[in-house]
Amino acid sequence: MSKKFLIVGLGNIGAEYVNTRHNIGFKVLDFLARKESLDFQTVKLGALAEYKFKGKTFLLLKPNTYMNLSGKAVKYWMEKENIPLENIFIITDDLNLSFGTIRIRKKGSDGGHNGLKNINQVLNTQDYTRFRFGISDEFKKGQQVDYVLGEWDDNEKAKLPERLEIASEIIKSFGTAGLDNTMSAFNGK
Template sequence: MKYLIVGLGNIGPQYELTRHNIGFLVLDRLAELHKAPAFSSDRLAFTTEFRYKNAVLHLIKPTTFMNLSGKAVSHWLNTLKIPKENMMVITDDLALPYGKLRIKSKGSNGGHNGLGNIQEVLGSQDYPRLRFGVGSNFSKGKQVDYVLSNFDQNEMAELPIHLDRCSEAIVSFCMAGIERTMNQFNTK
């Protein structure tokens, strides 16, 4: 079985530890835990892959910037011939408290421009996603500044624990399926 795991974020050092880059951070941790080769620059994304039991997990971090993520996702789904139900997109979510995970098999973009573009390009909202809560500690009109700001000191201290949980959830999705993964990780 082949899986496409997509971490959403923006390229460049100024974005590296921002809330909006949680998808990239999760993939970095997942690759590290499973001793995947270093990410390399490929068409529209940084890519790597690793084997886990009977599955190959293809990890991509789109280099198209967040709002054009659909182009990279479509390219890699088609190139690797992976059905969209075997894809999981990891993204930040302002509606969830910091560190809370919400895994869904499909759904709206919830106002997230990266998910919105993927939905538009694929012509469907029927694909699994893992939303990582980044909280909503910002004043009215400051949403963009908030998601593009770095995690605070307390959040950074907890981040490794959350990245490990996300990595477990992704492997669970590939091994046990979306329903069991939602049951296990959405309740914590």
């Protein structure tokens, strides 16, 4: 089994997106990087930080391709670092889950998420692990884009640090305890 993992947080680059719900993938990786004193380096198709933990290497990638073209960065770094599909971990927001709810799956559809849709197309498979972070669907009809690209409300902001802590533990567990154990320990938490 490979000891190298590609952990991809989906988001959009630019200051206007930093604190938006859609950027939870970036936020999770930024939290882990701060906690472990890691620095992101600007690299081809994104920003990358390397995290070593219990004999494993985690490459934390924030694609700079914008959400809808995330697959290009995922494929490039998979191939460059020779990382097998089973060691890919994609972190994304999910409107269908209440705020902070965690759902980890071995494979699945894009669920209407444009970042996952592009990854599915570029990799030509849906068989990769995804970590969906619930952002809820508390918006009025026709307001989905504004909601997703909107900033966290005060209640969400207060609860976010605890959820980010759990998310960073999930990443470590994926690489050290394996996917099945990680799903058992964290799904629905």
